[in-house]
Amino acid sequence: MTEPTIATPSELAPRVRAGAWLTLASGLAGLFVSAWLVRLKFGADHLCDASGCPGGDDGPACAEALASGWSQVLGLPLAIWSIGHVFTTMWLAVAVLRRRGPLAEVAARGLLGLGVFGFAVSLALGVHAFTSFAHMCPLCVGLYATYTVALVGALLVRGAAPTCPEGHAKVGAVRAALVWALTTGGLALAYQLAARSVTCPPPPPDPPPVTLAATVDDPRLAVMLFVDPTCPLCRRELHFLQQSLPRLRAHGAELWVYMFPRAVCDERYLPSHEFVDGDGKPQTHGDARSNNACLAALAALCVERLAPGRGLDGLAALFDLQDTEAPRFTTDKVERALGDVADVLGPGGRLRTCIDGEDAAATLAAQQRYLLAWVKARGGRVGVPQAFVVPIEAGELRLGEAMPATSAGKILKLVEAPAAE
Incomplete structure (x- = not known):
């Protein structure tokens, strides 16, 4: 059975190539920001380090975001779910550029769905932060921006799907879901194991009088x-x-x-x-x-x-x-x-x-x-x-x-x- 192809390299529309590369670039930025937010959240919750992200003379600008109940889902930092989301979009963008394989059949539609979902979540979180926090977390704002760019990339890629034998679309969807599950699940497991293996430095003795x-x-x-x-x-x-x-x-x-x-x-x-x-x-x-x-x-x-x-x-x-x-x-x-x-x-x-x-x-x-x-x-x-x-x-x-x-x-x-x- 031959693999489906989108087109020959010369036939791939510049719009599609630009959208795929834009998605990849925003994904790299999103991975970095999400990983840094995981680090900050881990420090705040498990290392007695509530310093948050530095905001110059105005102090920690992300402390409110890190402490918010919206900063985690099902007991895991929201940034871990973000990494799984971003990594999956990057994988789909690569499938668009490769132009073959079952994953390429669902890549364009998957990028559009994930792009809309990511933008909607970012919009909800941004509105909540703007109306509830004294300071907007610059890292969070940066992450919202990467999701917006990813949606733009998905819109450019829209329609770039190959003609493939029956059943390949289902295989591609399963592979995309597997990429997300392995990435998110692996990170979640690593985070939980790390949380169990660390302890706060012992506090100094003799606390001050309680007033x-x-x-x-x-x-x-x-x-x-x-x-x-x-x-x-x-x-x-x-x-x-x-x-x-x-x-x-x-x-x-x-x-x-x-x-x-x-x-x-x-x-x-x-x-x-x-x-x-x-x-x-x-x-x-x-x-x-x-x-x-x-x-x-x-x-x-x-x-x-x-x-x-x-x-x-x-x-x-x-x-x-x-x-x-x-x-x-x-x-x-x-x-x-x-x-x-x-x-x-x-x-x-x-x-x-x-x-x-x-x-x-x-x-x-x-x-x-x-x-x-x-x-x-x-x-x-x-x-x-x-x-x-x-x-x-x-x-x-x-x-x-x-x-x-x-x-x-x-x-x-x-x-x-x-x-x-």
């Missing part, structure tokens, strides 16, 4: 959450966790919130030369510096000190100041916002005295230093929100068994997992 907490009787787990008052994702995740406190308490989990403004707050307690990662690079953030994140963090600590039991409510009120004009946090704005939480926190001098006091500054520096030590141990950069679910046995934290999480959804999964029972 903001939602406690339970006889706790079995502690959720240690580090947030920056200028971080929009921190605001969203803390709000979700506060709404989920009944679920946490039902599983014996306490919520401990630590402040980590990404700025040097007091040189006396944490000098700027220590506010660096393992490579000596500063861990500061442009928004944190320009919007007085240190002031907000100190105010959050003082809420609990001056109005015991209202610390988390005070932090939520401070997060709401993210909706105000820059600078987000000023003394007057903070006092007005916290005055609605408790009368004692409004104008009158007590809050200002606490913020300017040495105790609050020392407490904040201790909390910042703790996460910095964790970051230096893993060799990454600071990313917030960052959380660790830590077992408690006989009243003692089992820090060596700490499980990292970068989103409220992941925290709840760890808390409610059978292994946590």
